[in-house]
Amino acid sequence: MTALLPPLHEGHAPIILHQAFHDALEAFEEWAPGAPEPSVEFDGKQVAVSAVFGRMRTCTDILPVRTLDAVREIVGPAAQELSEDQVTYAHAALLLRALCVERLRG
Numbered sequence: 306m307t308a309l310l311p312p313l314h315e316g317h318a319p320i321i322l323h324q325a326f327h328d329a330l331e332a333f334e335e336w337a338p339g340a341p342e343p344s345v346e347f348d349g350k351q352v353a354v355s356a357v358f359g360r361m362r363t364c365t366d367i368l369p370v371r372t373l374d375a376v377r378e379i380v381g382p383a384a385q386e387l388s389e390d391q392v393t394y395a396h397a398a399l400l401l402r403a404l405c406v407e408r409l410r411g
Contacts, residue, residue, distance in 0.1 A: 309350050310357065316365035318394065321347075322357075323366070326394060329357035330375055333401060341400035342409060373397070376378060380404065393402035
C-alpha cells in the first residue's frame with residue numbers, strides 16, 4: 306500500500322502527505338478495539354493508517370503544535386518521548402505505527 310504514497314524528498318514530505326498524516330491521526334483516534342484497521346483516502350484510493358505512519362517515519366518536518374497535542378493524547382505515557390519543543394513527524398509516526406502494530410496483533 307505504501308506504493309500509493311509519494312516518497313519523501315531529503316526527509317521532507319509533500320503537503321499532501323502531511324494532510325494524509327492528519328487524516329490518519331483522526332482515523333486512529335476513532336479506531337475501536339477489535340475493529341479492522343481504518344484507512345484514509347489518498348489520491349482516490351484507500352490507504353491503511355499504519356502505511357501512512359510508516360511512510361512518515363523518517364520525515365524531518367516539524368509537527369504543528371495542535372497535531373502534537375493530539376498525538377500526545379493518543380500515545381499516553383509514551384508521550385514522554387515527545388517532550389521536546391520541536392518534534393518531527395518521524396517522532397510521532399514511529400510511536401503511532403507501533404500502536405497500530407500492537408493493536409493489530411491484539
